[in-house]
Amino acid sequence: MIWDSLYINAKIATCDESTQGFGFIEQGAMGVKNKKISFVGKQCELDGKLTELAHDIIDVNGRLITAGLIDCHTHLVYAGDRSYDFHQRLHGASYAEIARSGGGILSTVNATTLADESSLYQQSARRLESLMAQGVTTVEIKSGYGLIPEVELKQLRVISKLAKNYPISIYPTFLAAHALPITYQGKADEYIDMICQVALPQVAKAQLARAIDAFCESIAFTPAQITRLFECAKNYGFDIKLHAEQLSHTGGTNLAARFNAISADHLEFAREQDIQAMKAAKTTAVLLPAAFYFLREQQAPPIDLFRQYDVPMALATDCNPGTAPTTSLPLMMNMACVFWRLTPEEALRGVTIHAAKALGISEEYGSLRVNKFADFIIWPLEKPEELVYLINTPRPDMIIKHGSPLPNMTI
Numbered sequence: 131m132i133w134d135s136l137y138i139n140a141k142i143a144t145c146d147e148s149t150q151g152f153g154f155i156e157q158g159a160m161g162v163k164n165k166k167i168s169f170v171g172k173q174c175e176l177d178g179k180l181t182e183l184a185h186d187i188i189d190v191n192g193r194l195i196t197a198g199l200i201d202c203h204t205h206l207v208y209a210g211d212r213s214y215d216f217h218q219r220l221h222g223a224s225y226a227e228i229a230r231s232g233g234g235i236l237s238t239v240n241a242t243t244l245a246d247e248s249s250l251y252q253q254s255a256r257r258l259e260s261l262m263a264q265g266v267t268t269v270e271i272k273s274g275y276g277l278i279p280e281v282e283l284k285q286l287r288v289i290s291k292l293a294k295n296y297p298i299s300i301y302p303t304f305l306a307a308h309a310l311p312i313t314y315q316g317k318a319d320e321y322i323d324m325i326c327q328v329a330l331p332q333v334a335k336a337q338l339a340r341a342i343d344a345f346c347e348s349i350a351f352t353p354a355q356i357t358r359l360f361e362c363a364k365n366y367g368f369d370i371k372l373h374a375e376q377l378s379h380t381g382g383t384n385l386a387a388r389f390n391a392i393s394a395d396h397l398e399f400a401r402e403q404d405i406q407a408m409k410a411a412k413t414t415a416v417l418l419p420a421a422f423y424f425l426r427e428q429q430a431p432p433i434d435l436f437r438q439y440d441v442p443m444a445l446a447t448d449c450n451p452g453t454a455p456t457t458s459l460p461l462m463m464n465m466a467c468v469f470w471r472l473t474p475e476e477a478l479r480g481v482t483i484h485a486a487k488a489l490g491i492s493e494e495y496g497s498l499r500v501n502k503f504a505d506f507i508i509w510p511l512e513k514p515e516e517l518v519y520l521i522n523t524p525r526p527d528m529i530i531k532h533g534s535p536l537p538n539m540t541i
């Protein structure tokens with residue numbers, strides 16, 4: 131036997147880097163050996179008898195195979211929920227009134243601070259399972275609801291424990307400047323100093339994060355404050371990511387590009403010069419349609435400029451209790467097409483190869499190519515555009531992670 135397994139009679143959307151589209155193979159086959167893809171191509175190109183090529187032959191009966199989906203921007207580790215904010219807002223309360231009555235981001239910070247580690251783990255695990263059930267095999271998870279180092283570390287430990295216990299690749303990010311804790315109100319510069327001097331060294335020492343992220347916005351932190359944070363983070367070798375230009379233009383995208391960020395995220399208010407800077411820095415644009423929808427935003431991200439400058443566009447759920455209470459990455463593809471006129475090809479690449487680029491892991495993940503990890507999904511569909519067109523209904527028939535089918539998924 132040459133390979134561990136061979137999937138035949140498949141329709142395959144490789145989303146390979148060498149194509150711009152789905153990379154579609156009508157009568158395809160895929161071989162797996164030692165957790166990696168050993169063959170992907172037309173079935174007629176297989177050399178030899180099927181039974182001599184692999185130990186297990188799996189006939190997928192004409193169904194669609196895509197790479198495992200990658201959710202490259204989530205905040206899924208938190209306690210509590212914000213349904214009461216939602217309720218209040220629909221009864222006419224303003225943001226300020228909701229904040230005064232104990233809602234808003236600080237209510238999530240409170241709940242996350244009060245939850246013990248096992249409760250935080252349990253609540254977060256449910257969301258992770260829900261993402262996985264919709265075909266996600268790699269996920270980025272940020273801290274950012276602790277604000278003080280002790281609670282940020284608790285969140286990061288929960289992320290690490292999820293990574294140990296679930297058959298999914300987890301990319302951990304320390305969201306180091308998200309909001310000001312009560313004790314630092316009006317003292318943002320002092321807070322950044324504290325993060326640089328206390329939190330960053332602890333997170334680095336415990337190896338609990340691969341990237342540093344921040345929220346650059348008029349209601350959060352200024353470019354000057356985030357520049358200080360990133361200068362410090364670079365000394366520890368962290369990747370850089372940034373929430374930028376979501377609600378207004380503050381210069382965050384340009385700042386992210388100056389630090390060669392792997393991604394800049396949201397970007398509704400990004401301008402042409404920002405996108406030129408992203409192109410030069412090879413920074414991926416992460417677009418987040420759920421927050422756009424939930425906040426009833428009007429300003430769409432500059433999709434045509436991303437196309438014009440060939441800046442890769444990734445899509446993610448942004449799973450968080452305040453502005454994106456969702457765990458459906460397929461739904462994000464549909465939303466991005468409906469709201470912003472992405473093509474179905476761009477949408478699928480946005481949750482596969484471009485999402486891998488947003489995490490700096492595209493050498494090993496994100497498309498179906500020989501020598502990448504064998505992470506893929508068998509869908510009860512025949513065409514890749516069906517996956518984008520259906521509104522929140524696609525569910526995998528089978529999920530294969532590092533070459534092994536996940537249990538509880540039947541073919």
Ligand SMILES: [Zn+2]
Pocket residue numbers: 203204205373448
């Ligand atoms: Zn976010």
